[in-house]
Amino acid sequence: MLIVVALGGNALLRRGEPMTAGNQRANIVRAAAVLAKLVGEGHSIVVTHGNGPQVGLLALQAATTSDGRTFPLDVLGAESAGMIGYVIEQELGNLLKEKLFATLLTQVKVDPHDPAFAHPTKPIGPVYDQATARGLAEERGWQIAPDGDKWRRVVPSPKPLEILEASVISFLVEHGVIVICTGGGGVPVIARDDGSLCGVEAVIDKDLASSLLGRQLRADMLLMLTDVDAVYIDYGTATARALRRVTPREISERNFPAGSMGPKVRAAIEFAKAMGKPAVIGKLDDAIKIVKGECGTWFEAGAPPHP
Numbered sequence: 054m055l056i057v058v059a060l061g062g063n064a065l066l067r068r069g070e071p072m073t074a075g076n077q078r079a080n081i082v083r084a085a086a087v088l089a090k091l092v093g094e095g096h097s098i099v100v101t102h103g104n105g106p107q108v109g110l111l112a113l114q115a116a117t118t119s120d121g122r123t124f125p126l127d128v129l130g131a132e133s134a135g136m137i138g139y140v141i142e143q144e145l146g147n148l149l150k151e152k153l154f155a156t157l158l159t160q161v162k163v164d165p166h167d168p169a170f171a172h173p174t175k176p177i178g179p180v181y182d183q184a185t186a187r188g189l190a191e192e193r194g195w196q197i198a199p200d201g202d203k204w205r206r207v208v209p210s211p212k213p214l215e216i217l218e219a220s221v222i223s224f225l226v227e228h229g230v231i232v233i234c235t236g237g238g239g240v241p242v243i244a245r246d247d248g249s250l251c252g253v254e255a256v257i258d259k260d261l262a263s264s265l266l267g268r269q270l271r272a273d274m275l276l277m278l279t280d281v282d283a284v285y286i287d288y289g290t291a292t293a294r295a296l297r298r299v300t301p302r303e304i305s306e307r308n309f310p311a312g313s314m315g316p317k318v319r320a321a322i323e324f325a326k327a328m329g330k331p332a333v334i335g336k337l338d339d340a341i342k343i344v345k346g347e348c349g350t351w352f353e354a355g356a357p358p359h360p
Contacts, residue, residue, distance in 0.1 A: 054273040059263035060102040061279035072110050085144035087340045101263040104133040104237030127240050127252030134236025141233050153230045160217040161239030167211035175210035175256045176200050209255040213262040219269040238262040264320035268327050275324040275332040277317050282336040284350040298351045301326050321352040329354050
């Protein structure tokens with residue numbers, strides 16, 4: 054079975070952890086062990102990953118330059134994708150020595166007129182208390198929004214329209230290569246009037262891009278791994294209830310936060326409806342059980358394949 058495995062940013066850097074190279078590698082070692090077990094179960098995998106904490110940190114570092122010049126978000130996104138992909142590839146390679154790997158920077162086409170550019174929702178960088186966040190927003194011209202009980206910078210997150218390297222990824226997969234790609238949702242680009250490409254100041258949602266990649270690759274499953282065990286109704290309240298098996302129609306009427314679970318649910322719905330195959334959301338440590346249908350939230354357009 055070909056599975057597109059999307060590693061959430063919080064699966065690679067746990068909430069509240071300092072953004073250090075050591076912490077990131079420790080979490081990637083943990084994630085690599087899970088991915089290696091999936092391969093050991095006989096599955097082919099394509100790995101995507103988030104970059105919200107990392108790209109935000111790079112943006113902060115860039116803003117400290119003495120001349121005030123900074124790289125745009127598309128370039129910082131490519132930098133973070135290379136950085137994270139390198140560590141994932143290395144740690145997976147340490148466990149699966151007989152396998153071939155490739156980390157691929159991935160361009161993703163977006164619409165330059167996407168309304169998301171006027172309404173930033175994608176959180177990046179570290180979390181702050183409200184007072185600190187407001188001060189930074191005023192000082193640096195940021196947009197900010199709540200993230201749990203903290204606040205973060207938010208940036209535009211346009212809808213991904215096409216994974217431009219999908220044919221290359223498909224070729225590599227067909228030849229037995231484990232590909233790490235679409236890092237941070239991929240590098241957002243637009244097509245000029247003459248057909249040439251250029252990057253834009255945005256960050257694409259990793260789960261929506263992973264769903265699109267899964268559809269372009271004709272994958273058998275989209276597996277979104279994060280730091281919660283399922284999608285919850287009324288999450289964080291006394292009436293919270295985990296969803297186990299749902300159809301796109303059943304869940305599409307419910308609202309989920311745009312900066313967290315909302316894009317995952319939307320990505321799952323898009324994949325399940327288009328492919329007639331399951332999309333699943335769950336906890337990283339539960340990956341093997343999730344694939345077997347024993348836990349996580351399953352989105353299925355038709356009848357469940359598991360009892």
